[in-house]
Amino acid sequence: MADKCCAPPLNLNSTPKQNAAHRRVLWAVLIINAAMFVVEVAAGLAAGSASLQADALDFLGDAANYGVSLFVVGMALRYRATAALAKGVTMGVFGLWVVGTVIWHATHGTLPSAFTMGTVGFAALAANTASFGLLWAYKAGDANMRSAWICTRNDVVGNLAVLLAALGVFGTGAGWPDVVVASIMAGLALQGAAVVIRQAAAELRIGRMAAAE
Template identity: 70%
Template sequence: MSAHCCHHPEKVVQNQLDMKYRRVLWIALAINAGMFLFEVVAGLAAGSVSLQADALDFLGDTANYGISLFVIGLALRYRALAALAKGATMGAFGLWVVGATIWHAMSGAVPHAITMGAVGIAALASNAAVFALLWAYRSGDSNMRSVWICSRNDVLGNLAVMLAALGVFGTGTGWPDVIVAAIMATLAIQGACAVIRHARSEFGQTDLNMRAGVGAAKPEPRGGFG
């Protein structure tokens, strides 16, 4: 029986890694879901497009963590497919922020700087905790990497929101808020491109593996003179 347990030590190690990663994702999902509800209300109350963008980002991350939990342990092809879906989601988020930013720039609305700063600090603390939890998985497959990229962008976005709050408070205009929202859109689109590129490369690798498997299963026929 002990020999049977030791036949595939690498599989045992992978299962242990998956269990740890699953626990981390559940914690990250709970934090992001709670922060989405908190920040979307605060963003609307403050009239801040950067806070609204950050709230939508929390919602997107919650969905991303849920997808990642679903595909843990599945074949690389399915994990790469999930990463492609998440990359498309990140890109869509970036485009939505671009539209919201243009609207706020044209309207000239001035957000509430104090609310922006307070919510930005709470969001930064939450995302910093998630970022620390996911640090060990930053170099995994495209699915793991996509989750880490989302977390990294969140921390940068929170820092930018706090700078925007200072800018709004100092200038009395909404332009710092608009500029930060545009930066967050750029981060989302760049992150989406990185995730999609990595996922496509994994798709290519699985195709090569499948072809190699077919070739091994059906060897070339020998010539009549052999």
């Protein structure tokens, strides 16, 4: 089942109408993610929260990824697949960075602000839910568009986890719920990276075969 879900769609060509639709939705989610990065990076640093800082960096990475997706919309399959491959690698790097952040906060015993985590977490969830809805129609598209949807899917799950972490920090008076959530977000990023890289590699092979014919 997993292999079937990760397989590239049969029709990997795009029409001008589809390209225009892709550009509209990518511009919308790009603006949403760039704005939330500014808000969340400031809140994450002020609150001393590993999960908020991880989520802020994720917003920045997503904004950059959507920008790349916009650039390659309508290009040949090999260019779209190459861009998706680069985005998959970026998602993996993000996951490893969060692992490092988790270790740092766990070692230093940081106690984040539960109120700030909850407030900003709700705002981030609203922003990513809007992005998720906009990208839903493209979740089964080529690797370029699918990677955008996977990023947003991970973000929604991550936002819900941040809210749970805020409740955990508030209830226990300890920082370990924040560390646990940040660890989960790292795992999501690494899993999503594997999916995108696998599909992008498959599409690159298809592109090379088509070029050789």
